[in-house]
Amino acid sequence: MFNMREKGILEYDQIVDLSSRSHHDAILINPGLPALYQLNTLRKYIDKTEKKVRQWTYGRRDRNKQNKVILLVGETGDGKTMMVNTMINYLLGVKFEDEEFYQITEEGEDVDQSQSQTSEITVYEVFVEENPTSLTIIDTPGYGDTEGYEKDREISEYLIRLFSDEEGIHYIDAVCFVMKSSQNRLSGKEHYIFHSVLSLFGKDIENNIVFLLTQSDGGPPTDALNAINKAEIPCRRDEDNQPVHFLFNNRQKEKRNKRYKRVLKSVWEMGDKSMDEFFTLMDEKNRKSVEMTLDVLKERRRLEACVSNLRETEKSELLHEAYISIMNLSKITLKADSAFTLQHLDFLIPRLKKEGKDEWIQNLEDLRKRGEEQKSKGALRYVMDYTGQKWNQFLHFK
Numbered sequence: 001m002f003n004m005r006e007k008g009i010l011e012y013d014q015i016v017d018l019s020s021r022s023h024h025d026a027i028l029i030n031p032g033l034p035a036l037y038q039l040n041t042l043r044k045y046i047d048k049t050e051k052k053v054r055q056w057t058y059g060r061r062d063r064n065k066q067n068k069v070i071l072l073v074g075e076t077g078d079g080k081t082m083m084v085n086t087m088i089n090y091l092l093g094v095k096f097e098d099e100e101f102y103q104i105t106e107e108g109e110d111v112d113q114s115q116s117q118t119s120e121i122t123v124y125e126v127f128v129e130e131n132p133t134s135l136t137i138i139d140t141p142g143y144g145d146t147e148g149y150e151k152d153r154e155i156s157e158y159l160i161r162l163f164s165d166e167e168g169i170h171y172i173d174a175v176c177f178v179m180k181s182s183q184n185r186l187s188g189k190e191h192y193i194f195h196s197v198l199s200l201f202g203k204d205i206e207n208n209i210v211f212l213l214t215q216s217d218g219g220p221p222t223d224a225l226n227a228i229n230k231a232e233i234p235c236r237r238d239e240d241n242q243p244v245h246f247l248f249n250n251r252q253k254e255k256r257n258k259r260y261k262r263v264l265k266s267v268w269e270m271g272d273k274s275m276d277e278f279f280t281l282m283d284e285k286n287r288k289s290v291e292m293t294l295d296v297l298k299e300r301r302r303l304e305a306c307v308s309n310l311r312e313t314e315k316s317e318l319l320h321e322a323y324i325s326i327m328n329l330s331k332i333t334l335k336a337d338s339a340f341t342l343q344h345l346d347f348l349i350p351r352l353k354k355e356g357k358d359e360w361i362q363n364l365e366d367l368r369k370r371g372e373e374q375k376s377k378g379a380l381r382y383v384m385d386y387t388g389q390k391w392n393q394f395l396h397f398k
């Protein structure tokens, strides 16, 4: 890669066609400092009919490279899609001085940020000839946008498709929880987002969960770490028992005016250093099959179907099936007391009482106690508001 400023080729805002000058297979979409390129990708859908799980491949697929699979999850707008591009520029070896930035993602700019920008799951596969590592990065729609709960539920359905399809994803090296480093408010909505993300995974994934903290000023991310610890998010821990985290301020696309260049360079370098550390951690052999996670997703789907059928026809078999489903979930899920399970308890417990299932009721009551703890209350209230269930009934029914 060459340095356009050093060679005096480009001044601010000068429009010239640089597409032929990129070392990579890309199209220039915005000349300037930095020049912005769109990487050319081969595109297809993994779920052929529904078109909600897509796969974009950059470069020539090479199975001899060491591949890393990274899943990005988190709240809408916290920076997952931008993080995909940051990772890929790292893999391409782009430096700040190159005065260029490559994007693989394709989303509209200047749109309403309260709405999730990403509406499907995209698997980005990236093969760079001179790099012995290839990346598979899975970008997911963010939780908690204005369209709410129903839309969020679709994410787990798309993941089932992705993990079950023969051509889909069967193992994961890292689950990255993308979060703003200034995250401090733990409102019901934030708890709900933590529950939503955590209830997607099997227990065995805990040690693969790390945090990518965006919009960082480079200082200690005290707020985000407090939030993670307060919400008791299961994750990988470092030698000081802190959640493993990496700092980013992904402003690589911003114009490099003389006034801000120093700051933009410094945040670029912070991101590069974080990527070095992140990839060093990923060198450890810590790959997990998605099998248990897939079981969790399917069991959640079974439970929801069961409860929904029960709200029409009251059948003992369905009731028993729902109980067994909850017990199965509590054995395999990363978060047994997630709002998604707890929300069904005030419906199921009185019905099991009628059937005299005392031991079962005790097990569910134990689970429900956890729902009354402060850290679960907010998430549960959020889910119940959306599903039209009565919160007071949940708290007072015994």
Ligand SMILES: Nc1nc2c(ncn2[C@@H]2O[C@H](COP(=O)(O)OP(=O)(O)OP(=O)(O)O)[C@@H](O)[C@H]2O)c(=O)[nH]1
Pocket (backbone or CB within 6 Å): 074, 075, 076, 077, 078, 079, 080, 081, 082, 083, 115, 116, 117, 118, 119, 140, 141, 142, 143, 178, 214, 215, 216, 248, 249, 250, 251
């Ligand atoms: N300043 C700053 N802006 C960022 C950072 N990361 C992302 N952004 C901006 O924040 C906005 C949202 O980022 P996205 O990457 O689309 O967020 P997302 O998590 O993919 O959002 P959804 O697809 O809605 O879930 C975009 O305008 C990004 O350019 C960051 O680290 N610093």
Ligand SMILES: [Mg+2]
Pocket (backbone or CB within 6 Å): 080, 081, 082, 117, 118, 139, 140, 141, 142
């Ligand atoms: Mg996105």
